[in-house]
Amino acid sequence: MRIAVLGTGEVGRRLGSKLVSLGHEVTLGSRSADHAGAKEWAAEHRSAHGTFAAAASGAELVVNATGGLVSLAALEAAGAENLDGKVLVDVSNALDFSQGVPPRVAQPEGGSVAEEIQRAFPGARVVKTLNTMTNTVMVDPGRVPGAHVVFVCGNDAEAKAVVTDLLKSFGWPADRILDLGDLAGARATELVLPLWLRLMGTFGTAEFNFAVPKA
């Protein structure tokens, strides 16, 4: 697939690299056309980089890997016409570092970042996933032992099916991909971040994940 990964931080670069290794045509998108880190990543992965709009316009599927607090602005720059009809995978968290570390988790007016994105871009097919773990685990679930899980929420069943297939290609077994229903479920998965942050502080590592055994 032709995929735009918006966001040049660790998450964007990790997801971009994984998608390239799986044979997808990836463009890393950033605020400007000559972002140094994006340029470097693109050279290293024999891939493309560009503005949010340039990346999104050529893509069939878009990944929002920008910080949750700036995602709406980034996607506005990408342009609604470049998101219409496309699966938009939202992996963001609304982390507020303005008061230092650990960051606070902002609670958007619209319930969740994902729902605010869906409301702002009604033509996009937003699917929330992968925001409940560190980036190394997203693309290599085997790094953490046990039957830990990834959550998927969205209003469009076909979009969720596309994302589920992508997750399987990352190594997630089908029975560890938990469909939590509609996009309002993103409130639940975004609100898990304070616990994730506390656990990271307690464990001294980010390489853990949630499992949900049941009787």
Added chain:
Amino acid sequence: MRIAVLGTGEVGRRLGSKLVSLGHEVTLGSRSADHAGAKEWAAEHRSAHGTFAAAASGAELVVNATGGLVSLAALEAAGAENLDGKVLVDVSNALDFSQGVPPRVAQPEGGSVAEEIQRAFPGARVVKTLNTMTNTVMVDPGRVPGAHVVFVCGNDAEAKAVVTDLLKSFGWPADRILDLGDLAGARATELVLPLWLRLMGTFGTAEFNFAVPKA
């Protein structure tokens, strides 16, 4: 120990029953002295019941098993002098059923219900725990397979040690009791409830719990 369990719902009665079975002297506390359900529970368990104040005054340790939205009022009725110096185990969640089911999870001004309790009753030694699972699993962790966990947060290390011992007596292995640090950690554990509710909806059962495997 002489223990007051405040709250006559399923959680209070389940915890009360477990504590009685372990040999503790338990008084179930409710808003009034002649609560029918409390009276019935007390008769069945050859234990006592009374008002919040009566229960708390005779106890060495107090469990807040009232709904998170009414906990401050219940504890005010219990009386600060009856909570001073005592370990106060807060198992509540701020669940708002006013808009139907599933309930919303209210986000207290003071960060968490636990911190609001600690601020209102500075002499009490508040420990947050057990609010991230259904009541049957609280007192019988073996109901759910796997290395699922219970979280403990509080500002008083000795109070946390007392609560940890209680949890062990419920069947929680030491390495599955996760101390998340100070009471601000209660924000994290209280905010996990939206995910818990979504999972209950998805699974069709409340008999599950969180595990946190790490690399």
